Amino acid sequence: MPVEDKVQTLRSLVSLLSNAVEVISREWEIKDQNPEHRPFLPSADLHHARQTIVGACGMLMSLVQEPHHRLMETALQYYSSRALHVAVEARLADILAEADPELGMDSKTISVRTGIPQHNLAQVLRPLCSMYIFKEIKPGYFANNETSGQMVNDEPFRSWLLVHGLTIYTASTKLPAVLFDTGKIQGRSSTRTAFQEALGTDLSFWEYLEQDTQPSDGTKKARREVDTFTLAMVGGGRVHSTPLYADYPWESLGDGTLVDVGAGVGGMSLDLAKQFPRLRFVLQDRPSVISGAEAVWKRELPHMISTNRVQFMAHDFFADQPVKGASVYLMRYIMHDWPDEQCITILSKLRDIMGPHSRILAVDQILHPTVGSAYLNPAPAPLPPNYGHVQLLSHMRDLNMLALFNGMERTPEDFASLAERAGLKMVKIWECRSTMGIAEMRRNDAP
Numbered sequence: 001m002p003v004e005d006k007v008q009t010l011r012s013l014v015s016l017l018s019n020a021v022e023v024i025s026r027e028w029e030i031k032d033q034n035p036e037h038r039p040f041l042p043s044a045d046l047h048h049a050r051q052t053i054v055g056a057c058g059m060l061m062s063l064v065q066e067p068h069h070r071l072m073e074t075a076l077q078y079y080s081s082r083a084l085h086v087a088v089e090a091r092l093a094d095i096l097a098e099a100d101p102e103l104g105m106d107s108k109t110i111s112v113r114t115g116i117p118q119h120n121l122a123q124v125l126r127p128l129c130s131m132y133i134f135k136e137i138k139p140g141y142f143a144n145n146e147t148s149g150q151m152v153n154d155e156p157f158r159s160w161l162l163v164h165g166l167t168i169y170t171a172s173t174k175l176p177a178v179l180f181d182t183g184k185i186q187g188r189s190s191t192r193t194a195f196q197e198a199l200g201t202d203l204s205f206w207e208y209l210e211q212d213t214q215p216s217d218g219t220k221k222a223r224r225e226v227d228t229f230t231l232a233m234v235g236g237g238r239v240h241s242t243p244l245y246a247d248y249p250w251e252s253l254g255d256g257t258l259v260d261v262g263a264g265v266g267g268m269s270l271d272l273a274k275q276f277p278r279l280r281f282v283l284q285d286r287p288s289v290i291s292g293a294e295a296v297w298k299r300e301l302p303h304m305i306s307t308n309r310v311q312f313m314a315h316d317f318f319a320d321q322p323v324k325g326a327s328v329y330l331m332r333y334i335m336h337d338w339p340d341e342q343c344i345t346i347l348s349k350l351r352d353i354m355g356p357h358s359r360i361l362a363v364d365q366i367l368h369p370t371v372g373s374a375y376l377n378p379a380p381a382p383l384p385p386n387y388g389h390v391q392l393l394s395h396m397r398d399l400n401m402l403a404l405f406n407g408m409e410r411t412p413e414d415f416a417s418l419a420e421r422a423g424l425k426m427v428k429i430w431e432c433r434s435t436m437g438i439a440e441m442r443r444n445d446a447p
């Protein structure tokens, strides 16, 4: 890029930043005066200002940082993730919450509480302090800040962070090997992925989770990941899905029936049932999962069970769908687990029994490439249409799906193509104040 263009880009970014800073300051003041504030639902203005600032900072770094340094930092990025994993595993945020936030806790005490040698603690914590995830008050004294404070006493969110550092992390180490093995990648099988390669198994991720471990004493134990994963879906759902409840017209469904396909414990349905009490629900998943779902609903919303407003059904989403003509077939975090061919089968099974007013709502990351999408609102120049850095989480989850399932996060165009191949049409991408969105599909012959 010629120097004059670079300078112009820098100046334009600073101008974007200073406008967005005004919006954020105003929004922070409003939040300060509003005790009803919901942390996971930013106003539309705050959401856009955040995206602009994160995007602009990312682009500024790319313009000014020495390129070799930036590439090396990226090459070693997995240690950021490892350091966070150690902190989460050790429940550091909970431990630091016991300290006076002004004074912090000394590394000797933290060492005794966590079992991490004192001389290694600072090595783990300091990179996290440099990323503003914890703070060091004075040499060897650490405390929570606003970011680490979000992990305190929040077991579902902690599980959401934790699962990404367990088996899922192990799977990621074999991604290069699988990508360079043309036999495997061309196979496009959901059971010949980096996950199977790394864990030395032929089982799918789901089957593996269900398989008991056999420790040396001969007893059988459920894998640790089973409970962590179930709770993680609740924690991740809460963080990323809250805006979806505000940005889709759920109220207009009245007392319609929502079939939660591959529901897990039905985390999204539970939230919807609390906010839209007229809706009825059918939760479907594999037999072992659906029995766990019923226990959760009994605890959280027992009246939904006693009034028959929720049903629990063991169902394989590759088989014929028994619930015909429902208002909504909801699939949160399902499409991204599967390669295209399997997604088309899942969608076709729904298409077969949908009525003219039925809709499929596929809830996933909506990938927005740097070159933009005809379906999505572009960022202001000179940012790339997708706001650049803002998309990192979606791209990482995309690679995660590749490593675990040969799956993927999808662009709106990808969703439209899947819909067309399954005899459906994509009617709208609902852009929500989240990294996630909703792809709405109907039968291709629907009015």
Ligand SMILES: C[S@@+](CC[C@H](N)C(=O)[O-])C[C@H]1O[C@@H](n2cnc3c(N)ncnc32)[C@H](O)[C@@H]1O
Pocket: 206, 233, 234, 237, 261, 262, 263, 264, 265, 266, 267, 268, 284, 285, 286, 289, 315, 316, 317, 318, 331, 332, 333, 334, 337
């Ligand atoms: C990523 S989880 C998402 C769970 C839930 N939709 C949520 O958002 O919390 C994917 C779910 O798909 C389920 N699943 C996998 N294969 C399935 C199949 N063949 N039929 C039905 N459910 C399946 C898993 O058991 C798991 O609960």
